[in-house]
Amino acid sequence: MNDFRNQDPALLRGMTQRRLGRRDAFRLAGMSAAGLALAACGVQGKRVAQPTSSAQAQSAVQQYWSGKVKNGHVDFANWPLYMDPKQPELKQFTQATGITVTYSEVIQENASWFAKIQPLLAAGQSINYDLMVVTNGIQFSQLVELGYLVPLDHGKLPNFAANAGPRYKSEAFDPGNVYSVPWTSGMTGIAYNPKYIDTPPTSYAAMWDPKYKGKVGMMADSQEIGNFAMFLLGIDPEKSTPADWEKAAAKLKEQRDAGIVRKYYDQSYVDPLSKGDIWMCQAWSGDIFQKNVSDGTDLKFVIPDEGATIWTDNMMIPKTAANPVDAITLMDFFYDPKVAASLAEYINYVTPVPAAQALIKQDADAASGDDKKTLTEVADSPLVFPSEADYAKLRSYRNFKNTDEQKQYENIFQAITTA
Amino acid sequence: MRTLRARLTPYALIFPGGLWLAIFFVVPTLVMLSLSLQSGNVVDGFAFTFNWHSYVDGVTTYHDQIVRSLLYGLTATVVQIVIGFPVAYWIAFKGGARKSVYLFLVLLPFLVSFVLRTISWQFLLSDNGILFGPLKDIGLLPQDFRVLATPYAVIGGLSYNFLPFMILPMYVALERIDPRLLEAAQDLYASRAQTFLRVVLPLSLPGVFAGVLMTFVPATSDYVNSSVLGGTNTTMIGNVIQNQFLVNQDYPVASALSFTLMALLLIGIFVYARALGTEDVLEVAAR
Numbered sequence: 001m002n003d004f005r006n007q008d009p010a011l012l013r014g015m016t017q018r019r020l021g022r023r024d025a026f027r028l029a030g031m032s033a034a035g036l037a038l039a040a041c042g043v044q045g046k047r048v049a050q051p052t053s054s055a056q057a058q059s060a061v062q063q064y065w066s067g068k069v070k071n072g073h074v075d076f077a078n079w080p081l082y083m084d085p086k087q088p089e090l091k092q093f094t095q096a097t098g099i100t101v102t103y104s105e106v107i108q109e110n111a112s113w114f115a116k117i118q119p120l121l122a123a124g125q126s127i128n129y130d131l132m133v134v135t136n137g138i139q140f141s142q143l144v145e146l147g148y149l150v151p152l153d154h155g156k157l158p159n160f161a162a163n164a165g166p167r168y169k170s171e172a173f174d175p176g177n178v179y180s181v182p183w184t185s186g187m188t189g190i191a192y193n194p195k196y197i198d199t200p201p202t203s204y205a206a207m208w209d210p211k212y213k214g215k216v217g218m219m220a221d222s223q224e225i226g227n228f229a230m231f232l233l234g235i236d237p238e239k240s241t242p243a244d245w246e247k248a249a250a251k252l253k254e255q256r257d258a259g260i261v262r263k264y265y266d267q268s269y270v271d272p273l274s275k276g277d278i279w280m281c282q283a284w285s286g287d288i289f290q291k292n293v294s295d296g297t298d299l300k301f302v303i304p305d306e307g308a309t310i311w312t313d314n315m316m317i318p319k320t321a322a323n324p325v326d327a328i329t330l331m332d333f334f335y336d337p338k339v340a341a342s343l344a345e346y347i348n349y350v351t352p353v354p355a356a357q358a359l360i361k362q363d364a365d366a367a368s369g370d371d372k373k374t375l376t377e378v379a380d381s382p383l384v385f386p387s388e389a390d391y392a393k394l395r396s397y398r399n400f401k402n403t404d405e406q407k408q409y410e411n412i413f414q415a416i417t418t419a
Numbered sequence: 420m421r422t423l424r425a426r427l428t429p430y431a432l433i434f435p436g437g438l439w440l441a442i443f444f445v446v447p448t449l450v451m452l453s454l455s456l457q458s459g460n461v462v463d464g465f466a467f468t469f470n471w472h473s474y475v476d477g478v479t480t481y482h483d484q485i486v487r488s489l490l491y492g493l494t495a496t497v498v499q500i501v502i503g504f505p506v507a508y509w510i511a512f513k514g515g516a517r518k519s520v521y522l523f524l525v526l527l528p529f530l531v532s533f534v535l536r537t538i539s540w541q542f543l544l545s546d547n548g549i550l551f552g553p554l555k556d557i558g559l560l561p562q563d564f565r566v567l568a569t570p571y572a573v574i575g576g577l578s579y580n581f582l583p584f585m586i587l588p589m590y591v592a593l594e595r596i597d598p599r600l601l602e603a604a605q606d607l608y609a610s611r612a613q614t615f616l617r618v619v620l621p622l623s624l625p626g627v628f629a630g631v632l633m634t635f636v637p638a639t640s641d642y643v644n645s646s647v648l649g650g651t652n653t654t655m656i657g658n659v660i661q662n663q664f665l666v667n668q669d670y671p672v673a674s675a676l677s678f679t680l681m682a683l684l685l686i687g688i689f690v691y692a693r694a695l696g697t698e699d700v701l702e703v704a705a706r
Contacts, residue, residue: 277545
């Protein structure tokens with residue numbers, strides 16, 4: 001063995017220490033400059049102050065809308081299954097106003113839609129849509145907080161003032177409809193395929209039944225999935241606490257680990273349900289009705305005894321919209337009871353225009369055969385025109401106080417869906 | 420004048436590609452590196468705080484998904500070698516005049532969009548679909564049999580989608596083998612198995628290496644197959660990153676996970692290159 005003490009100390013130093021040559025020094029300097037540049041590229045905080053008085057709100061409206069004119073076109077971003085593919089309402093609109101509409105079914109999920117438009121809106125760039133539909137909930141609050149929405153000029157919304165149901169004029173998430181008016185509401189309940197399921201499920205417990213192992217579909221959305229477990233546990237989601245979320249997550253984990261859940265779906269649950277890949281799943285009320293009408297399937301939808309959540313999808317104008325006047329004109333057009341009735345007849349979601357019910361009944365009386373049956377069903381359906389007793393069973397989404405609380409909620413439930 | 424031009428030519432040749440990489444690879448990578456060390460949220464903004472916790476949080480929370488992705492990627496790569504090598508061998512040595520036709524057939528699936536190809540598997544493998552429906556009806560398969568929404572479907576999808584990337588480089592390596600080498604082996608009384616093991620296989624290894632590089636890396640970080648064909652407990656790290664970026668907008672954790680994955684893959688590749696013992700393997704693979 002060589003004794004290292006006998007060796008040339010310079011060699012030892014050379015092997016163990018890093019010598020800083022001139023080149024290295026330059027390199028290091030360059031790297032720290034790059035580091036500084038990187039440090040500077042943090043994303044700025046963008047929260048905007050909300051108007052505190054009605055006078056302030058009023059002036060914000062005037063400031064925005066002054067000088068805005070009709071351009072003759074509007075780009076409308078909506079969800080799939082939210083309009084007859086033939087778009088009769090939009091054709092009517094173009095006939096009546098001369099404004100053309102490009103209708104795109106580009107929104108699949110609130111969170112991913114928000115993530116897509118947020119960087120553009122933050123940079124003050126157009127998102128290429130003048131009107132969009134977002135559900136009340138986390139992303140809706142963020143759009144408001146970040147000042148990404150146009151304050152609506154209610155002088156341009158006479159139909160809304162005249163025809164919207166009182167419930168839809170006083171929604172907790174947007175009091176006074178400052179930024180939004182409802183497109184439709186809907187419930188999240190259980191859909192099932194009667195070909196495979198003999199006893200209709202009446203309780204959320206059915207989705208935890210081991211006999212449906214591998215045949216249950218749940219949603220990937222953390223609010224929807226959390227709500228189901230909370231209803232099962234007898235917790236009101238709207239008033240739930242972080243401790244409740246943990247309990248709900250444990251219940252969902254149990255369901256997943258027992259192999260009962262086949263998959264966590266986005267909007268794509270309808271096809272596997274009709275093909276028999278899943279027998280039962282979380283679903284939105286109108287989707288199943290539309291699938292049955294368009295493809296002749298015989299799927300069923302139930303609101304379980306424990307209750308269900310009702311949500312509202314809202315029309316709003318992003319602040320970078322190129323055609324806001326055309327967009328608000330279209331918004332108001334949907335509050336014409338005739339238009340609302342024709343829309344509800346097709347999509348079978350809760351319409352914010354109660355007067356539509358009488359018009360659908362009229363249409364039913366005038367129709368015959370299958371059409372008559374379908375229209376009568378729509379007019380009497382608690383899924384389109386819920387009674388006060390129905391509303392009493394329905395709960396809202398949990399509103400989050402701040403982003404930390406929301407993040408906590410999402411982390412708890414995404415640990416279930418992205419395992 | 421001529422010497423100046425001769426000296427500038429190489430730079431002129433590399434300039435477009437270098438600029439392209441600088442703008443579209445180096446800059447975004449540095450931005451991501453910065454993002455991975457920031458903290459904050461979308462509403463209040465993000466700030467650079469040397470927040471190493473994103474790495475710790477990301478790896479501890481998504482440890483399972485990272486391991487699973489590496490396993491799926493590795494399995495898919497092995498499946499592709501097993502399926503692809505005989506195909507490449509056959510085209511190279513027995514393809515005859517129609518070699519280019521067979522190669523075109525290998526590439527044919529690429530003419531269909533990646534996502535569409537994966538979704539078509541959904542129809543094919545559907546529980547009561549065209550494949551399993553009849554088999555279940557005649558009692559060959561139990562009623563609750565399924566492939567969709569299992570790891571098998573995800574690995575199958577990965578193997579299928581990246582297979583041409585495996586076959587092509589192996590074909591190139593095999594095609595370059597001088598037939599006279601095989602004749603020489605036979606002249607020296609090597610059996611067919613010996614010829615294969617001692618001549619063909621070693622000479623084809625650079626192609627296999629290139630194939631592994633081109634399939635293992637994208638397969639490990641893929642998210643389409645898992646989200647279309649997977650079910651519960653099949654989430655890959657690509658899905659997590661996609662979810663963190665495009666759903667949660669937790670940019671720091673998403674970037675930190677991307678870098679962790681990149682580091683793991685690089686380490687894996689270098690260990691593999693060393694283990695294979697061919698030092699010029701990257702050079703050969705690049706041909």
